[in-house]
Amino acid sequence: MPRPAQVALGAVPGLAALTVLVLCARGIGGSAADRPARRPVAARPASAYTAPKPRILPRSVWLDAATRHAQPPPRYDDKVVAVFVHHTDSPNGYDCADTPRIISALYAGQTDVKSWDDIGYNFLVDRCGTIYEGRAGGVDRPVTGAHTQGFNHRTAGIAAIGTFTAGVPVPKAMTDAIAALAAWKLGLAHVDPRAKAHLVSSNSLSRYKAGAKATLPALAGHNDGFMTSCPGAALTARLPAIRLEAARLQGRIPARSPAGTSTRSPAASTTSPAGTSLRSPAGTPTATP
Numbered sequence: 377m378p379r380p381a382q383v384a385l386g387a388v389p390g391l392a393a394l395t396v397l398v399l400c401a402r403g404i405g406g407s408a409a410d411r412p413a414r415r416p417v418a419a420r421p422a423s424a425y426t427a428p429k430p431r432i433l434p435r436s437v438w439l440d441a442a443t444r445h446a447q448p449p450p451r452y453d454d455k456v457v458a459v460f461v462h463h464t465d466s467p468n469g470y471d472c473a474d475t476p477r478i479i480s481a482l483y484a485g486q487t488d489v490k491s492w493d494d495i496g497y498n499f500l501v502d503r504c505g506t507i508y509e510g511r512a513g514g515v516d517r518p519v520t521g522a523h524t525q526g527f528n529h530r531t532a533g534i535a536a537i538g539t540f541t542a543g544v545p546v547p548k549a550m551t552d553a554i555a556a557l558a559a560w561k562l563g564l565a566h567v568d569p570r571a572k573a574h575l576v577s578s579n580s581l582s583r584y585k586a587g588a589k590a591t592l593p594a595l596a597g598h599n600d601g602f603m604t605s606c607p608g609a610a611l612t613a614r615l616p617a618i619r620l621e622a623a624r625l626q627g628r629i630p631a632r633s634p635a636g637t638s639t640r641s642p643a644a645s646t647t648s649p650a651g652t653s654l655r656s657p658a659g660t661p662t663a664t665p
Contacts, residue, residue, distance in 0.1 A: 425566060427559035427625040432499070432507045432515050438476035439483060447493040450513030451520040455565040458531045458573035459558050460524045461615065462497065462598045463607040468538040472504035478537060479508055486522075496522035497535040499557055505549030507557055510535070516564070526582025527575050527590070527601040532561050540608035551614050555621035558595050562622070569595045569622035577601075595619045 464482060483495040497510040498521045510533070513519035523533025534554055540546050555569075562569055571594040577584035582602050584590045590601070597615055598606040623629050 425568070425626045425628050426563035427556065427622070427627075429516075429560050430507055430553065430556040432509055432557075435509045435512060438479040438508060443480055443484065445487050445493070447512070450511070450517075452513065453518045453520055453530045456518045456530060456532050456561055457565055457567050458527075458575060458592060458594045458596060459561060460527065460531055460533050460596050460598050460601060461554060461607050461611065461618075462523060462533060462535040463540045463611055464500070464535050464537050465539050465606070466537060468503065468540075468544065470503070470537070472502050472506060475500075475502040475504075475506060475508065475537065478502075479510075492522055494522070496533060498523070498532040500535045500537055501550055501553045501557065502537045503547045503550050505547070505553035507553050524582075524598055524601045526577040526579035526584060526586070527592070529578060530575065534558065536607060536611055540611035541605070542609035544608065544610045546610050546614050551618055552621065555618045556625060558618070559622035559625035562594060563626050567594050568628060569619045569626070570628075575601075593619070595622060 464478075466478065466482070470478060479495070479500055482500075486492045486495050494512055495510050498519055499515070500508045500510050502508075509515050511519055511521050518530070519532075521528050521531070521533045523535070524531065534557060536546075536550055536554065538544075538550075558569055567573070572591050573594040573596075575590050575592055577586055577588045577590055580586045583600075592600050593615075595615065595618060597612050598604055599612065620629065
């Protein structure tokens with residue numbers, strides 16, 4: 377038998393119908409004392425702001441036994457509180473059917489030429505919006521990557537395959553996929569993609585000396601943490617829209633009204649271990665490590 381609250385929510389088309397239902401209830405019900413008190417509607421908890429896991433193709437799609445190098449076991453952090461967006465600085469005019477070959481070549485360059493133990497990026501996205509697993513360790517887990525010097529801990533690296541300097545078009549399928557991936561990955565730790573993340577630099581070659589605390593966007597560009605032009609001016613310009621789309625996918629931004637206007641959502645925030653809500657002076661939500 378459906379609960380009364382569920383019936384009420386599912387059957388009320390508008391204010392007029394609600395009035396009729398209330399009048400009918402008064403006509404057939406008992407006194408006010410006989411009727412149970414209406415339960416207050418609880419606010420949506422921060423933990424509810426998650427997003428569906430997008431389709432992610434496994435490493436086996438681009439890495440075979442003949443190409444694979446011996447490598448140490450994956451390293452892990454406790455969670456992922458930020459993602460860094462990169463571009464691979466490779467040609468843009470590829471056929472998406474060739475993406476596995478391109479990723480395999482990137483892997484060879486990083487493991488052979490640079491002598492890394494694995495590909496540095498946790499994920500890669502092609503211009504058709506297909507998402508690939510990068511670094512080994514499990515897409516659901518907080519794998520320590522090798523993508524943003526100084527800020528590889530508690531972060532994930534997402535590489536857009538191509539070169540996105542000023543004036544270069546960035547495919548919508550690609551940015552949509554990055555938003556979906558970031559929304560899901562950050563949602564695992566209940567992080568708002570529009571938030572600021574508190575990180576600690578591990579390398580003085582980054583924009584921050586080793587041991588320094590840095591407050592960076594939870595959805596950042598490579599150039600936010602390291603002195604580089606990556607992910608290119610064109611993709612960097614798209615990051616604000618990617619953050620908003622990721623927040624929408626997490627349910628933090630309400631759906632548009634029938635008139636096509638969006639209702640402003642309450643300012644989001646995350647909670648520190650002590651249970652206090654953190655906000656920046658401008659109202660920007662803050663992600664705690």
